[in-house]
Amino acid sequence: xxxxxxxxxxxxxxxxxxxxxxxxxxxxxxxxxxxxxxxxxxxxxxxxxxxxxxxxxxxxxxxxxxxxxxxxxxxxxxxxxxxxxxxxxxxxxxxxxxxxxxxxxxxxxxxxxxxxxxxxxxxxxxxxxxxxxxxxxxxxxxxxxxxxxxxxxxxxxxxxxxxxxxxxxxxxxxxxxxxxxxxxxxxxxxxxxxxxxxxxxxxxxxxxxxxxxxxxxxxxxxxxxxxxxxxxxxxxxxxxxxxxxxxxxxxxxxxxxxxxxxxxxxxxxxxxxxxxxxxxxxxxxxxxxxxxxxxxxxxxxxxxxxxxxxxxxxxxxxxxxxxxxxxxxxxxxx
Amino acid sequence: xxxxxxxxxxxxxxxxxxxxxxxxxxxxxxxxxxxxxxxxxxxxxxxxxxxxxxxxxxxxxxxxxxxxxxxxxxxxxxxxxxxxxxxxxxxxxxxxxxxxxxxxxxxxxxxxxxxxxxxxxxxxxxxxxxxxxxxxxxxxxxxxxxxxxxxxxxxxxxxxxxxxxxxxxxxxxxxxxxxxxxxxxxxxxxxxxxxxxxxxxxxxxxxxxxxxxxxxxxxxxxxxxxxxxxxxxxxxxxxxxxxxxxxxxxxxxxxxxxxxxxxxxxxxxxxxxxxxxxxxxxxxxxxxxxxxxxxxxxxxxxxxxxxxxxxxxxxxxxxxxxxxxxxxxxxxxx
Numbered sequence: 178x179x180x181x182x183x184x185x186x187x188x189x190x191x192x193x194x195x196x197x198x199x200x201x202x203x204x205x206x207x208x209x210x211x212x213x214x215x216x217x218x219x220x221x222x223x224x225x226x227x228x229x230x231x232x233x234x235x236x237x238x239x240x241x242x243x244x245x246x247x248x249x250x251x252x253x254x255x256x257x258x259x260x261x262x263x264x265x266x267x268x269x270x271x272x273x274x275x276x277x278x279x280x281x282x283x284x285x286x287x288x289x290x291x292x293x294x295x296x297x298x299x300x301x302x303x304x305x306x307x308x309x310x311x312x313x314x315x316x317x318x319x320x321x322x323x324x325x326x327x328x329x330x331x332x333x334x335x336x337x338x339x340x341x342x343x344x345x346x347x348x349x350x351x352x353x354x355x356x357x358x359x360x361x362x363x364x365x366x367x368x369x370x371x372x373x374x375x376x377x378x379x380x381x382x383x384x385x386x387x388x389x390x391x392x393x394x395x396x397x398x399x400x401x402x403x404x405x406x407x408x409x410x411x412x413x414x415x416x417x418x419x420x421x422x423x424x425x426x427x428x429x430x431x432x433x434x435x436x437x438x439x440x441x442x443x444x445x446x447x448x449x450x451x452x453x454x455x456x457x458x459x460x461x462x463x464x465x466x467x468x469x470x471x472x473x474x475x476x477x478x479x480x481x482x483x484x485x486x487x488x489x490x491x492x493x494x495x496x497x498x499x500x501x502x503x504x505x506x507x508x509x510x511x
Numbered sequence: 512x513x514x515x516x517x518x519x520x521x522x523x524x525x526x527x528x529x530x531x532x533x534x535x536x537x538x539x540x541x542x543x544x545x546x547x548x549x550x551x552x553x554x555x556x557x558x559x560x561x562x563x564x565x566x567x568x569x570x571x572x573x574x575x576x577x578x579x580x581x582x583x584x585x586x587x588x589x590x591x592x593x594x595x596x597x598x599x600x601x602x603x604x605x606x607x608x609x610x611x612x613x614x615x616x617x618x619x620x621x622x623x624x625x626x627x628x629x630x631x632x633x634x635x636x637x638x639x640x641x642x643x644x645x646x647x648x649x650x651x652x653x654x655x656x657x658x659x660x661x662x663x664x665x666x667x668x669x670x671x672x673x674x675x676x677x678x679x680x681x682x683x684x685x686x687x688x689x690x691x692x693x694x695x696x697x698x699x700x701x702x703x704x705x706x707x708x709x710x711x712x713x714x715x716x717x718x719x720x721x722x723x724x725x726x727x728x729x730x731x732x733x734x735x736x737x738x739x740x741x742x743x744x745x746x747x748x749x750x751x752x753x754x755x756x757x758x759x760x761x762x763x764x765x766x767x768x769x770x771x772x773x774x775x776x777x778x779x780x781x782x783x784x785x786x787x788x789x790x791x792x793x794x795x796x797x798x799x800x801x802x803x804x805x806x807x808x809x810x811x812x813x814x815x816x817x818x819x820x821x822x823x824x825x826x827x828x829x830x831x832x833x834x835x836x837x838x839x840x841x842x843x844x845x
Binding site for chain 2: 399400401402406410412413415416419493494496497498499500501503504505507508511
């Protein structure tokens with residue numbers, strides 16, 4: 178292994194199979210912990226950047242995961258909490274795992290430390306992350322990821338992978354990054370135990386997750402119930418159908434291409450294929466509100482409302498649901 | 512005092528000031544307990560009809576109230592739980608205090624025991640009670656009441672009056688009962704410690720309560736917060752404004768006359784006059800859900816949805832709110 182952080186001008190596309198990368202995992206919640214642990218465990222140099230106020234929560238550089246990706250325990254190369262310490266480092270890849278409401282701030286921080294050959298992989302939820310990152314950093318620096326395994330933090334530094342719905346999908350929506358680079362990153366993740374594939378349709382695939390999460394997450398959080406409960410009751414099915422209908426209207430008006438001919442086609446898949454295997458699952462938004470954390474509603478139903486406004490439309494069912502979650506957040510913080 | 516239940520052919524209009532009535536309080540929740548206690552305390556013969564399954568909750572015929580109408584303790588003349596025991600009785604007045612979802616059943620029971628000179632006073636919440644009662648019993652038997660003091664059951668037989676927003680208002684929306692009769696009943700209630708006035712506009716006044724309750728109750732129950740919290744947050748104000756706008760549209764389309772020129776006029780009163788004195792109040796629907804009871808959503812937002820359908824309209828914000836409360840009920844019962 179080369180001494181980490183000292184290489185210059187290396188391109189991911191030129192890395193040989195099995196070559197080790199210098200990777201910064203930006204944010205160390207559940208997802209960040211899983212990425213960092215698996216990648217370090219596979220031999221890569223892995224650093225992490227966390228907020229200074231969170232530093233005291235992590236006693237040392239040790240991370241551990243349990244659950245569906247197996248039990249792995251590692252010691253990271255380094256914890257960073259000040260940007261200046263990262264400015265002189267070379268990084269092949271930055272994996273952004275912060276919540277969507279922190280994306281803009283994080284991207285401006287990344288802009289200060291990014292090198293000509295560094296790429297940024299967005300491993301976040303909802304709409305708006307790619308739009309912000311590609312605008313600030315340039316499309317050719319940004320890989321969009323659709324992460325659809327679920328993990329939870331047991332305590333800082335220890336996370337559990339609880340559900341795997343599909344491979345991670347990565348891609349460059351505007352074809353601004355060559356295929357070899359993307360394949361190398363996908364292979365690197367797969368070899369590290371996180372099954373990943375490249376797709377040109379990553380944007381539409383990400384929208385599938387937005388559809389799914391927008392229909393289920395806020396209702397599960399408001400009613401404190403599982404996805405299966407939501408699908409069983411006619412009252413909540415009516416609301417979810419309306420949420421989905423509005424998303425189809427709004428994306429069409431914004432020229433966003435979804436994977437489905439129309440909302441009826443999606444609803445059939447939604448109720449018959451997608452919900453049954455996750456019927457017992459409670460949304461992360463439920464846990465966020467329970468533990469007094471800010472939710473990602475603005476990147477889900479809230480983003481639909483904003484996209485509707487942009488197109489001169491209304492998305493009032495999504496608006497009611499967004500407002501209820503935001504009111505709930507305010508009351509918890511109160 | 513005459514021996515109770517033995518008089519025949521007496522009309523309330525012919526009762527002298529201070530004459531005692533034979534009154535059946537139908538239902539013995541918080542409101543029923545307050546009416547029965549105050550009226551018995553004032554010297555009337557008061558019976559009550561409760562569901563047989565609730566009988567064991569009441570150890571004896573003693574009732575007590577505390578709170579804003581003072582502390583009063585009485586022993587009722589009789590508890591009834593079988594209709595056959597009531598068929599031979601003469602009653603001047605039946606005060607119906609059951610929840611709106613039990614109105615239809617109760618009115619059919621009352622139809623079996625009602626005498627030519629017995630009147631029925633509806634002391635319930637929401638839309639539909641007068642419509643059902645007048646259809647089944649005839650308008651000339653039914654007095655509509657708008658009760659806007661709040662009470663809660665501490666334990667069966669003991670209730671607390673917690674808030675008084677205004678006098679009780681009674682009236683006959685279709686002018687099918689003479690004024691003297693109505694005045695006698697209002698005086699009787701006032702003299703018993705429940706301030707009451709007669710109004711020809713009782714129907715519009717009841718709708719004021721429907722407006723107020725439809726805007727505040729389900730949101731307070733869903734978000735578990737006070738009226739003041741709901742009025743403070745822009746997110747919940749947006750939803751309440753939409754609920755109110757839809758009610759104005761729907762009542763107009765159904766030729767229901769409200770007390771207000773338009774929804775803007777009402778909203779001004781709502782936020783500036785009506786909410787401040789009750790800002791700390793939590794809706795009864797909140798307590799209903801907390802204690803696993805069925806709510807009156809069908810007589811509030813649910814009734815708006817039905818009235819909208821009748822007029823070929825939609826009231827989708829009221830529909831979302833209705834569905835969320837019904838889903839919450841189902842999950843509690845689960």
